[in-house]
Amino acid sequence: MFFSFAKPLLNVGYERALAVDDLPEVPRRDAAAAQVERLDAAWRAEQAAAALRGGGDAGTPSLWRALYAANRGPFAIALVNAFLESAFCIGQPVLLRYIVAWLQQPSSVGAGLGWAAALTL
Numbered sequence: 489m490f491f492s493f494a495k496p497l498l499n500v501g502y503e504r505a506l507a508v509d510d511l512p513e514v515p516r517r518d519a520a521a522a523q524v525e526r527l528d529a530a531w532r533a534e535q536a537a538a539a540l541r542g543g544g545d546a547g548t549p550s551l552w553r554a555l556y557a558a559n560r561g562p563f564a565i566a567l568v569n570a571f572l573e574s575a576f577c578i579g580q581p582v583l584l585r586y587i588v589a590w591l592q593q594p595s596s597v598g599a600g601l602g603w604a605a606a607l608t609l
Contacts, residue, residue, distance in 0.1 A: 523558075530558035 500510050516522055531554045538549040556563060 526558040527554065530554040533557065 497506070497510065497512075500506065531549070531551075534549045534551075534554040534557065538547050541547050
């Protein structure tokens with residue numbers, strides 16, 4: 489939340505120029521070799537599926553389908569995150585509208601600022 493995980497690396501970078509050895513190791517699943525293996529397997533599967541679909545455009549392998557097949561999990565997580573962000577971005581002004589409307593209610597005891605105004609009179 490506060491990027492405190494980067495503080496040790498920033499301290500080293502403040503004292504001297506960073507070298508490759510100063511950087512943390514990349515997790516195995518995110519390493520280039522693992523990504524290439526996953527995409528290669530998905531591409532071979534896409535080529536086999538395209539051969540089964542037949543000739544024409546249907547028989548052409550699609551890189552987009554192979555990328556999706558290789559990264560289905562991260563795509564699903566990104567989709568959920570994008571949906572939640574959109575829902576909150578739309579929901580905030582709607583909720584704020586109701587809060588402001590509640591605060592602007594006429595001065596009747598127990599409603600909005602009217603309650604606070606009744607106490608000051």
